[in-house]
Amino acid sequence: MIVHLSAFLYTSVQIAEKGRRNTMSEITLKNVSKIYENQQYAVRNVNLEIQDKEFVILVGPSGCGKSTTLRMIAGLEDISDGELYIDGEFSNYCEPKDREMSMVFQNYALYPNMTVYGNLAYALKIRKVPKDEIKKRVHEVAKILEIEHLLDRKPSALSGGQKQRVAMGSAIIRKPKVFLMDEPLSNLDAKLRTQMRIELAKLHREMETTIIYVTHDQTEAMTLGTKIVVMKDGFVQQVAPPAEIYNNPANLFVAGFIGAPSMNFFEAWVAVEEGRTLLYLGGNELGKKVYLDGKKGEILQRQKNGEKVILGIRPEDIYEYEEAKRRGFEKNSVGLEEKVIARELLGAEVVLYFQAQGRNQAVRLNPENETKRGENINLYFDTEKLYAFDMDTQENLFYKEDFTHE
Ligand SMILES: Nc1ncnc2c1ncn2[C@@H]1O[C@H](COP(=O)(O)OP(=O)(O)OP(=O)(O)O)[C@@H](O)[C@H]1O
Numbered sequence: 001m002i003v004h005l006s007a008f009l010y011t012s013v014q015i016a017e018k019g020r021r022n023t024m025s026e027i028t029l030k031n032v033s034k035i036y037e038n039q040q041y042a043v044r045n046v047n048l049e050i051q052d053k054e055f056v057i058l059v060g061p062s063g064c065g066k067s068t069t070l071r072m073i074a075g076l077e078d079i080s081d082g083e084l085y086i087d088g089e090f091s092n093y094c095e096p097k098d099r100e101m102s103m104v105f106q107n108y109a110l111y112p113n114m115t116v117y118g119n120l121a122y123a124l125k126i127r128k129v130p131k132d133e134i135k136k137r138v139h140e141v142a143k144i145l146e147i148e149h150l151l152d153r154k155p156s157a158l159s160g161g162q163k164q165r166v167a168m169g170s171a172i173i174r175k176p177k178v179f180l181m182d183e184p185l186s187n188l189d190a191k192l193r194t195q196m197r198i199e200l201a202k203l204h205r206e207m208e209t210t211i212i213y214v215t216h217d218q219t220e221a222m223t224l225g226t227k228i229v230v231m232k233d234g235f236v237q238q239v240a241p242p243a244e245i246y247n248n249p250a251n252l253f254v255a256g257f258i259g260a261p262s263m264n265f266f267e268a269w270v271a272v273e274e275g276r277t278l279l280y281l282g283g284n285e286l287g288k289k290v291y292l293d294g295k296k297g298e299i300l301q302r303q304k305n306g307e308k309v310i311l312g313i314r315p316e317d318i319y320e321y322e323e324a325k326r327r328g329f330e331k332n333s334v335g336l337e338e339k340v341i342a343r344e345l346l347g348a349e350v351v352l353y354f355q356a357q358g359r360n361q362a363v364r365l366n367p368e369n370e371t372k373r374g375e376n377i378n379l380y381f382d383t384e385k386l387y388a389f390d391m392d393t394q395e396n397l398f399y400k401e402d403f404t405h406e
């Protein structure tokens with residue numbers, strides 16, 4: 001199986017080589033669905049436009065359809081419904097080898113009988129690249145991936161992370177039009193992962209290729225992507241640049257999925273007091289209230305007066321009393337006095353956890369804060385940074401209104 005996949009990958013290179021210069025690589029999915037034999041939808045009605053040279057990230061929980069989407073783009077999986085266009089051409093039935101793409105899999109496709117050098121060199125060899133040039137490029141790539149000392153080994157004598165780097169190397173060395181990568185860094189340790197992330201960003205800039213990249217890793221998604229596609233249960237939830245996904249999530253799921261620690265959520269009743277919008281946090285805790293002025297307050301007053309909503313606030317937008325006072329918003333937010341249940345010092349910041357409404361909530365503070373586990377802390381929201389979500393549809397009630405597109 002491994003050899004078969006590799007053969008496919010390397011054949012695709014020869015074809016890619018023909019008209020590579022000045023070619024585009026736009027990919028469009030129109031209402032694409034995948035139903036496997038078990039009649040379950042793995043991917044539902046996906047619409048996606050990927051421009052030339054974009055670095056698109058697919059994220060979402062395990063089983064949401066990321067790999068299936070990627071495999072349909074590669075042609076390794078039939079499309080059950082909908083249309084795939086590559087550079088404007090209908091390509092549902094285009095052979096994988098004719099798609100000018102190369103894929104790095106979650107599990108690696110290496111030739112077991114060749115050394116690492118042989119694996120890296122193979123694609124160039126079949127293109128009849130001169131020996132000196134092959135040697136130069138193999139060493140370049142091996143250096144980037146820190147596998148120079150492994151060049152004489154066979155894949156069976158490599159660790160998972162090392163195999164992954166060789167697989168990545170054999171994809172990079174060929175410079176295809178489109179890279180499809182399925183969690184290519186998942187087996188690497190934290191340090192190597194960071195290093196590879198930086199290399200990948202550089203490679204993308206230098207090689208000017210389109211990359212479609214599946215990951216679980218928040219940092220990879222936020223730092224590498226020109227565009228993030230958040231998926232859940234086979235559906236696309238939102239497609240937007242990283243900053244917009246973070247600052248203007250379309251719904252509760254996206255808000256909670258992107259960001260670590262995750263956004264805090266509270267149920268709240270919307271009321272109006274002397275013209276101002278007032279939010280009561282939680283049923284039995286009517287003492288806890290937050291005033292919400294400005295446009296966000298207006299929206300809630302107009303749409304949700306007397307109703308319940310889900311409030312969201314990111315851990316970095318909650319402050320302790322002194323800091324809230326200094327920033328001038330302590331009057332809008334009655335302090336939540338909460339008991340700290342866990343404290344994580346992360347060096348540049350400290351994350352304190354507390355329980356509210358039966359959920360673990362987090363606040364990120366300056367590491368000088370010395371509140372210990374078991375002690376109480378007074379917390380204030382930066383209300384300008386509040387989110388509100390519809391209880392039923394879970395849509396972001398401030399969506400669009402809140403985000404300024406420059
Ligand atoms: N060959 C198959 N036959 C039947 N169902 C499948 C097949 N491959 C995947 N699925 C199902 O389709 C859904 C999407 O799978 P997919 O591999 O695309 O998820 P994923 O987002 O890549 O998950 P992960 O993050 O765990 O890799 C899952 O429910 C999975 O069980």
Ligand SMILES: [Mg+2]
Nearest residue numbers: 066067068106
């Ligand atoms: Mg997968």
